[in-house]
Amino acid sequence: MSRAPQILADTLNKALELGASVAGYVPAAALKDCPSARAAGPQGFSTFSGTIVVLGLYHDPQKPEMDLWEEGRSTPGNRMLRRINRELVAWLGETHGIEARDIPYQVDEGGIYLKDAAVLAGLGCIGRNNLVITPEFGPRLRFRALWVDMDSEPPVRPAIESPCETCDHPCETQCPQHALEGGRYSRTRCMSRMEAEKSGKKGTVSHCRVCELACPAYRRL
Numbered sequence: 001m002s003r004a005p006q007i008l009a010d011t012l013n014k015a016l017e018l019g020a021s022v023a024g025y026v027p028a029a030a031l032k033d034c035p036s037a038r039a040a041g042p043q044g045f046s047t048f049s050g051t052i053v054v055l056g057l058y059h060d061p062q063k064p065e066m067d068l069w070e071e072g073r074s075t076p077g078n079r080m081l082r083r084i085n086r087e088l089v090a091w092l093g094e095t096h097g098i099e100a101r102d103i104p105y106q107v108d109e110g111g112i113y114l115k116d117a118a119v120l121a122g123l124g125c126i127g128r129n130n131l132v133i134t135p136e137f138g139p140r141l142r143f144r145a146l147w148v149d150m151d152s153e154p155p156v157r158p159a160i161e162s163p164c165e166t167c168d169h170p171c172e173t174q175c176p177q178h179a180l181e182g183g184r185y186s187r188t189r190c191m192s193r194m195e196a197e198k199s200g201k202k203g204t205v206s207h208c209r210v211c212e213l214a215c216p217a218y219r220r221l
């Protein structure tokens, strides 16, 4: 009998123990033809054997510093996810003799389509705000992934219903860039604010979180 299901279950538990807020996995092959790949072209990461483990980290609205971007250092939240990945790589090697590696965040730097991976891993659904909405934390998470040299079957998890049908879309009406008009996400409009801030000042830059924080789905008190 294959050891993979138990090792992957243990890996997800280990990820939570190391500080991840949610964790799931998906066969790497499932990303080859994922919706973003069909819409925007192939992802940077081109290994389609093995398994992708997806980690999500809750970004508490009360701790905006987790999301402050810094040139050459990314954000504290992303650094926490990288640290968890490093520890998982070591643990998989030492405990199971299995190779694993951190996957870069950016698609054009060898990364994967992270939101697709999170959805395929059963962690959530894509909301009208173009974010992954999870039952545990709504859209208030950041994701990172790890490649594991072990084949797996697609996970069986209950379908997650979209909360957007019964919502009056504050994500769209409050977006300062009108980047969600008509329920269609405009990456160009969305990124223009961030790009302007990055080019206009030194030090840290805050991400726009309006559509994330306005979303009432699975909001924590």
Ligand code: SF4
Pocket: 127, 128, 129, 130, 163, 164, 165, 167, 168, 169, 170, 171, 172, 214, 215, 216, 217
């Ligand atoms: S604010 Fe409403 S419509 Fe927008 S993503 Fe959240 S639940 Fe969906």
Ligand code: SF4
Pocket: 171, 174, 175, 176, 177, 178, 179, 180, 189, 190, 191, 193, 208, 209, 210, 211, 212
């Ligand atoms: S991050 Fe900000 S600019 Fe981008 S879609 Fe959301 S609200 Fe609009």
